[in-house]
Amino acid sequence: xxxxxxxxxxxxxxxxxxxxxxxxxxxxxxxxxxxxxxxxxxxxxxxxxxxxxxxxxxxxxxxxxxxxxxxxxxxxxxxxxxxxxxxxxxxxxxxxxxxxxxxxxxxxxxxxxxxxxx
Amino acid sequence: xxxxxxxxxxxxxxxxxxxxxxxxxxxxxxxxxxxxxxxxxxxxxxxxxxxxxxxxxxxxxxxxxxxxxxxxxxxxxxxxxxxxxxxxxxxxxxxxxxxxxxxxxxxxxxx
Numbered sequence: 001x002x003x004x005x006x007x008x009x010x011x012x013x014x015x016x017x018x019x020x021x022x023x024x025x026x027x028x029x030x031x032x033x034x035x036x037x038x039x040x041x042x043x044x045x046x047x048x049x050x051x052x053x054x055x056x057x058x059x060x061x062x063x064x065x066x067x068x069x070x071x072x073x074x075x076x077x078x079x080x081x082x083x084x085x086x087x088x089x090x091x092x093x094x095x096x097x098x099x100x101x102x103x104x105x106x107x108x109x110x111x112x113x114x115x116x117x118x
Numbered sequence: 119x120x121x122x123x124x125x126x127x128x129x130x131x132x133x134x135x136x137x138x139x140x141x142x143x144x145x146x147x148x149x150x151x152x153x154x155x156x157x158x159x160x161x162x163x164x165x166x167x168x169x170x171x172x173x174x175x176x177x178x179x180x181x182x183x184x185x186x187x188x189x190x191x192x193x194x195x196x197x198x199x200x201x202x203x204x205x206x207x208x209x210x211x212x213x214x215x216x217x218x219x220x221x222x223x224x225x226x227x228x229x
Contacts, residue, residue, distance in 0.1 A: 004161075031215055043162070043205075043219035056216070091161050097215065107154075107217060109161030 004110035006092050012116045018080040021113045024073055025094030033093040033107060034067055034077050043091075049075065050097075082117045089114050122206045127224040136193040138223055140206035143187045150209045151182060152217070153191050155202040162205065162219070165191065193225075201227045 005024040013019055025032050033048040047057040052069045060067070064083070069075040079086055093107040123141040130136040142151065153165040166173055166180045168189070173180040179192040193200055205222040209215075 033217075042221060043156075045216055045218070048215065050215070093161070095215070106164040106167075107162075109163065112161050 004092055004094055004108055006090075006110040006113050008113060009111065010114045010116075012118065013082055014118050015083055016081045017117075018078065019082045019086075019115060019117070021077040021079075021090050021092075021115070023075045023077070023092030023110060025075070025092070026096075026108055027073065029094035029096045029108075030072075031095045031097060031107075032069060032075050033095075034075070035091040035093065035109075036088045037091065037112075038088045046077070082115075084117045087115055087117050122208060122220055124204075124206050124220065124223045126221065127226065129226045129228065130193075130196045131228050132197060133195050136196045136200070136225060136227075138191040138193075138204050138206075138225070139188065140190070141188045142206070142208055145186050145208060146210070148210055151180065151186075151189050152207045152209055153178070153180065154205045154207065154217070154219075156205070156222070157199075157202045165204070167209075196225075196227045198227050198229060201225055 004026055007022045030051050034046040035043055036046055037043045044059055046059040047067045048055055049069045065079055067077045089112045091109050091112045093109040095105045095107045097105050150167055150169050152167040154162040155165050156162045166175055166178050168180045168182055181190045203222040203224050205219050207217050
C-alpha cells in the first residue's frame, strides 16, 4: 500500500490566492482527518470525516477554510482567500474503524503539505 | 478532554534504553493511552497503545501504572533513527475518534 498520499508537497502562494490541498486516504479506510501544524500551536485537528461525511469541523479556524470529501478516495482542504498566518504544514490522516466502536485504531498520516503564504 | 503531561525533552545514548514518562491523572475508564512519534520533516506515526495492561510490539513497550494515572513508553535500545518528538495521547474509546496532540517530548539520541 502506498499509504496516505498528499499533494502538493510544497505550495508557495501570495496572500489572497486560493489554495487547494489534496489527500488520498489508504484504500478501505473509513475515517479521514485534516490536521495543521505550526510552531506556535503545534498539531491541531481541523476536521474529520466518516464515510465521506464531515463529523466534526470545530477545529476549522474560520470561514476561509473548507473541506470536502466527494468520495472515499479523495478529499480536499481549501483556503480562500489565503493569508500569511495560514502558513503551516497540513497533514491528512486516515484510519479504519469498520463501523464499530474504536478500540484504539491507528491513524496513518501522510507526508504533509508545507504551505507558505507570502 | 483528559490531558497528559510530558517532559519537554530527554536525551539518551545510542544502544541504551529510553523511558518516556507521561502523566494523565484525570484519565477516565474508557480512555486509551496512545503514543505517536514524529520524525523530523515527517508526519506522525503510530507507536503503541494500551488500555490497562502493559503492551509490547516491535517498536516499543508501554508500561501502564495500576491506577492508570501514568504510563511509560520504553524504547529498549535507542538508535539515531529514534530521535523524534514523542506524543502521549488519551483517546476516549467510547465515541471519540480524535487525536489531541500536546507538545510531546523531544528525544535526542547521542551517538
